[in-house]
Amino acid sequence: MKLTVYFDGTFWCGLVEAQDQKESLVYKHTFGPEPKDQDIMIFIHQQLPKILASSQTVKAENNGIVERKINPKRRQRMINRAKRQPVVSTKSQLALQEVHQLNKKAKQKRQKQDKADVAEAKFQQKQLKKQQKKKGH
Known part of the structure; x- marks a missing residue:
């Protein structure tokens, strides 16, 4: 038992x-x-x-x-x-867990993309500043 x-x-x-x-x-x-x-x-x-x-x-x-x-x-x-x-657990609990995992993966992907976008914007800002210094502004 x-x-x-x-x-x-x-x-x-x-x-x-x-x-x-x-x-x-x-x-x-x-x-x-x-x-x-x-x-x-x-x-x-x-x-x-x-x-x-x-x-x-x-x-x-x-x-x-x-x-x-x-x-x-x-x-x-x-x-x-x-x-x-x-x-x-029951099938419904497994389904909820799977949905939770999918949401988690989507959030991680979105956060990674946002981080990459911020890094790209920062890089472009540095490049623009570098070009302006070279021009003498």
């Missing part, structure tokens, strides 16, 4: 993923404001067992993966690595 707590842009949510040999369960719980450790523990010990008992499960596909005991240090490294990974 795995519980992932993440911020979805508006609220803090918890994603519970439980899987055994034959069945799989995924449940999303919205905490609201940022939950404290105590709130998460209350959810795990009081609400989660009720949810697991009353929710429907989906048949799991066994892709030949066999669960075996994992060394505690390795498990801790895997947990830390998983914490650093971004949480899987």
Whole structure:
């Protein structure tokens, strides 16, 4: 069983993923404001067992993966690595992220062009001043 707590842009949510040999369960719980450790523990010990008992499960596909005991240090490294990974988001969030990236690229391009224009204008101003000095004005 795995519980992932993440911020979805508006609220803090918890994603519970439980899987055994034959069945799989995924449940999303919205905490609201940022939950404290105590709130998460209350959810795990009081609400989660009720949810697991009353929710429907989906048949799991066994892709030949066999669960075996994992060394505690390795498990801790895997947990830390998983914490650093971004949480899987919905299609709309991915679309918004893509639009944001496109806007960011456009802004960078525009700023680079503006900087080049300013540098060109400065260069032309220096050239004009240089020519006027040469003429004796």
